[in-house]
Amino acid sequence: MSYGLSVFSQSGTKIFGTDFRTQNQQYNSTFTLGANSTSSTFSCANANDSTKVAIAVFSANRLFPGMFTVNTSSTGFSISNTTSSSQTVTVIAFRIG
Numbered sequence: 001m002s003y004g005l006s007v008f009s010q011s012g013t014k015i016f017g018t019d020f021r022t023q024n025q026q027y028n029s030t031f032t033l034g035a036n037s038t039s040s041t042f043s044c045a046n047a048n049d050s051t052k053v054a055i056a057v058f059s060a061n062r063l064f065p066g067m068f069t070v071n072t073s074s075t076g077f078s079i080s081n082t083t084s085s086s087q088t089v090t091v092i093a094f095r096i097g
Contacts, residue, residue: 009054009096016094026053027093033068033081041076044093048072052097058090 007016015024026044033039046052055077057068068089069080081087 007094010051011097013096015054015096024095025092026095027091030088030090032086032088033079034086035081035084038071038080039078041073041078042091042093043076046074047077047093048074049097052095053093054096055091055093058092059087061087 004017006014009015027042029042031039044053044055047055055070055072057070057079059067061067067081067083067087069082071078071080077093079089079091081089
């Protein structure tokens with residue numbers, strides 16, 4: 001019996017798991033984002049193509065749905081905090097296609 005987490009893309013391709021944990025991971029960081037501010041741009045090719053890259057933003061504060069905006073381009077992405085207080089966020093970007 002084996003244990004672990006596996007993540008699959010929309011097309012059913014395995015993009016994350018115990019057999020290749022970092023191979024498809026493009027970006028992973030936890031940082032504090034100031035109130036009503038935008039992060040620097042993180043390098044990630046094809047970040048604006050949802051068939052190639054999936055970007056997830058997590059925060060311990062779940063009181064405000066839509067509190068973050070992901071801004072993408074063909075070369076990277078940034079995260080905007082739309083709330084009036086600083087937030088600690090974890091961002092993970094995976095190559096999915």
